[in-house]
Amino acid sequence: MLASGEPGTSKDDDVAARLMADMYRLFATEVWRYAFARTQDWAAADDVTGETFVTALCWLRSHADAPNDPRCWLIGIARHRTMDLWRTRDRERARVAKCVERAFCDAQLADGAGSGPDRTGDLPEHYREVLRLHYVDGWSITDLALSLNRSASSIESLLARARRALRQNFADSATDFAPAGRL
Numbered sequence: 001m002l003a004s005g006e007p008g009t010s011k012d013d014d015v016a017a018r019l020m021a022d023m024y025r026l027f028a029t030e031v032w033r034y035a036f037a038r039t040q041d042w043a044a045a046d047d048v049t050g051e052t053f054v055t056a057l058c059w060l061r062s063h064a065d066a067p068n069d070p071r072c073w074l075i076g077i078a079r080h081r082t083m084d085l086w087r088t089r090d091r092e093r094a095r096v097a098k099c100v101e102r103a104f105c106d107a108q109l110a111d112g113a114g115s116g117p118d119r120t121g122d123l124p125e126h127y128r129e130v131l132r133l134h135y136v137d138g139w140s141i142t143d144l145a146l147s148l149n150r151s152a153s154s155i156e157s158l159l160a161r162a163r164r165a166l167r168q169n170f171a172d173s174a175t176d177f178a179p180a181g182r183l
Contacts, residue, residue, distance in 0.1 A: 016060040023070050024053055030071065031078050038082045048085060052078045096163055100135040122169055127162035134159060 031052055036045035055077050060066065067073035123131075130148075133139040141159075145152045 013061055016057060019066055020053065020057045020060060023056065023074065027071055027074050028053070031074050034075050035078050035082060038079075039085065044085060048078055048081045051081045055081070097135040100131050100163075100166065123162065123165055126158070127165055130155065130158050131162045131166065 028049060032045050032049045035048035035052075036042065039045055039048065052074055056074060130144060133144055133147075134141075139147070141152050141155050144150075144155045148155065150158075
């Protein structure tokens with residue numbers, strides 16, 4: 001980070017940085033509470049809060065005037081960062097769901113018609129069960145936790161391990177059929 005007066009810094013950058021430091025001191029807790037209320041996740045609230053203040057600093061550096069109501073302005077930025085987070089999670093969830101459905105369809109083809117590789121066959125039963133219930137049948141984390149008599153965080157961990165194992169099965173089956181030097 002460049003200090004004031006060094007080449008590459010400007011007086012406007014210093015003013016923006018001081019203004020942002022004041023805003024952070026005054027509103028960081030409020031922005032974090034808003035983000036936590038929307039996400040219900042400590043880490044996500046931290047990420048949203050950090051991204052909010054980075055976005056605000058970039059805006060302040062490129063504009064001469066400060067917003068009239070900085071609290072509302074920062075909460076608005078946090079709202080947009082939260083929606084971005086949800087969109088990213090939804091895209092990831094959809095991508096994984098498509099992968100899981102494809103794996104289960106391939107397994108059904110392999111069982112019935114004798115064609116198509118079974119990418120779920122090598123997975124432990126509890127991995128297959130939690131993947132199918134969550135991604136194919138649409139059960140929520142909470143529903144899975146209640147049904148399997150586990151905590152929500154243990155279900156999330158189980159899903160993460162199952163996805164990792166499934167991803168590895170896809171990678172292994174892809175390299176079995178790919179020409180040398182591919183993938």
